[in-house]
Amino acid sequence: MKPALTLAAAVLCSALAHAADTYTVSGTQILHNGNPQTFRGANAMHVFGGSPTEMANWNVDIVRVFIGAMRDTPLTGGPVQVGTSWLRSVQALIDANRAAGKVTILCPFGWDGTAGSMFTGMTPSAQYFYGAYKTKMRDWAMLVKNQPDVWLEVWNEPYWWNNGNGYSDALWLSDMKTMVDNIRSTGATNIVVVPGNRQGQGEDVLLTQGRNLLAGRSNLVFDLHAYERWLEGSGEPNTDLASVETRIQSVRGKGLAVLFGEIGPMNAGALMNPATFLKAARRQNLTTTAWLWKYSSTDKDALLDGAGNPNNNGNNAWGSSVLNFTTGLRGAGLAADGDTSTRWTTGTAQQNGQSLTVSLGTGRSWNHLRMDMGAWSQEYPRGYKVLVSNDAVTWTEKASGAGTAWVTDIWPGPQWSKFVRIVQTGSATVPWSIAELEVRQD
Numbered sequence: 001m002k003p004a005l006t007l008a009a010a011v012l013c014s015a016l017a018h019a020a021d022t023y024t025v026s027g028t029q030i031l032h033n034g035n036p037q038t039f040r041g042a043n044a045m046h047v048f049g050g051s052p053t054e055m056a057n058w059n060v061d062i063v064r065v066f067i068g069a070m071r072d073t074p075l076t077g078g079p080v081q082v083g084t085s086w087l088r089s090v091q092a093l094i095d096a097n098r099a100a101g102k103v104t105i106l107c108p109f110g111w112d113g114t115a116g117s118m119f120t121g122m123t124p125s126a127q128y129f130y131g132a133y134k135t136k137m138r139d140w141a142m143l144v145k146n147q148p149d150v151w152l153e154v155w156n157e158p159y160w161w162n163n164g165n166g167y168s169d170a171l172w173l174s175d176m177k178t179m180v181d182n183i184r185s186t187g188a189t190n191i192v193v194v195p196g197n198r199q200g201q202g203e204d205v206l207l208t209q210g211r212n213l214l215a216g217r218s219n220l221v222f223d224l225h226a227y228e229r230w231l232e233g234s235g236e237p238n239t240d241l242a243s244v245e246t247r248i249q250s251v252r253g254k255g256l257a258v259l260f261g262e263i264g265p266m267n268a269g270a271l272m273n274p275a276t277f278l279k280a281a282r283r284q285n286l287t288t289t290a291w292l293w294k295y296s297s298t299d300k301d302a303l304l305d306g307a308g309n310p311n312n313n314g315n316n317a318w319g320s321s322v323l324n325f326t327t328g329l330r331g332a333g334l335a336a337d338g339d340t341s342t343r344w345t346t347g348t349a350q351q352n353g354q355s356l357t358v359s360l361g362t363g364r365s366w367n368h369l370r371m372d373m374g375a376w377s378q379e380y381p382r383g384y385k386v387l388v389s390n391d392a393v394t395w396t397e398k399a400s401g402a403g404t405a406w407v408t409d410i411w412p413g414p415q416w417s418k419f420v421r422i423v424q425t426g427s428a429t430v431p432w433s434i435a436e437l438e439v440r441q442d
Contacts, residue, residue: 023103023148023191025219028252028347030191030259030287036347038285039103040326042303043262044293047073047088052100054308055293059327063097064105064153064261064289069113070136071129075143082113090143094150105193105261105289106140107153108133120157121199123165124175134182145188153193153223153261154179157200172197173209180217191219193261200225200262203251210256222256226263226288231272233316244280252347259287264301265315271300273316278325283342285331290322332356335437340374345433346424350382354424354432358439363390363418368442369399369410371422374435377406382426386410388417395421402426 022033029036041062046052052063067073067090072082074089081087090106097104111117111129124130137154144150154176159167180192194213197205206222214220228234230244238247251258260281265272281288296302300315303322310319329337335344335356346354360366373380381403387395399412403426420439424432 227267264291379433
């Protein structure tokens with residue numbers, strides 16, 4: 001009989017955001033207080049009103065904040081009126097997210113709130129306000145430099161969708177270096193989010209220039225947007241599950257941390273189906289923020305209808321799909337979800353010291369640990385140690401050895417413990433993955 005597993009909070013639970021916490025990037029992983037974490041969230045326009053507390057039942061732990069009038073949105077204080085709109089301050093938005101236990105991504109979508117100044121499709125360095133933008137971004141960085149639960153995105157969806165209008169990968173690299181270094185000039189070490197090309201949907205520039213941008217720089221996460229180039233129903237190639245996962249793995253294979261800052265069923269006009277992409281995001285432990293936290297029964301991208309229920313009106317059940325995605329198991333929980341089509345994975349090549357910790361609740365007897373790699377048969381641990389503890393502080397080694405393809409069975413003799421830790425001790429070019437983990441008494 002297979003007893004239910006509860007994976008330890010450090011690797012399963014989405015811990016609440018606090019200003020004193022640390023958020024860093026190591027290789028392909030985003031770390032919260034030193035532990036890998038997968039975030040799931042939504043884009044929100046709370047600058048105009050509303051509260052992140054409304055997201056509680058959706059288990060959202062990260063909010064990508066829309067700032068459509070970067071020039072006029074105040075840094076601190078109360079709301080200000082700009083034209084017919086009232087704009088909340090940047091710090092007020094951060095404080096509200098933090099009080100609700102959510103990480104904030106501050107993202108500038110436009111300069112002065114007019115349609116002509118919206119950033120999507122623009123070449124940053126070619127804009128008349130580019131100098132003023134850099135000054136304002138330094139102001140943002142100075143504001144949040146001691147608030148690591150705030151990440152700064154340099155620009156929303158830059159460059160034209162087909163790499164036209166004078167685009168080149170060299171231009172992307174030059175602009176991104178300038179914008180990242182502009183933030184770092186303030187001393188801010190917060191995570192900086194860097195978009196791809198092709199209005200944010202293109203990973204091709206990350207494959208050719210991502211490592212060059214990383215040279216001498218740290219705490220960078222690359223942002224892609226899942227619309228036509230990623231979603232089934234768009235008519236674009238390489239949008240099936242296997243292709244999407246391969247594309248994500250190709251970016252990570254360059255040693256880059258990646259998140260998807262937007263995904264939705266509508267973009268340029270044709271209705272698309274995000275279901276396959278969301279499945280890939282679950283399987284790949286991919287931080288993803290859906291578009292858009294909005295109450296509307298007519299906007300197909302809105303996550304909620306007018307009554308506050310998941311919006312499933314003519315949009316491929318978009319609201320319910322995201323609700324199931326954000327409330328479902330993530331990260332290490334995928335190793336004990338009863339589904340061998342999902343997996344927990346390190347996401348990076350195997351190296352000594354990678355670990356997974358399992359909580360057995362109040363403690364129980366066991367003598368058999370089984371790692372089933374499922375479809376990822378070659379991602380078995382090249383070496384392992386099994387340790388036990390009753391307080392998650394003092395650990396005792398009980399077994400060691402080398403894993404085997406498909407399934408690794410470990411028999412350490414009779415045990416009683418509250419925690420079990422598996423440490424990967426070998427090396428390989430492939431990640432270490434577990435589709436299903438069992439700790440049982442046989």
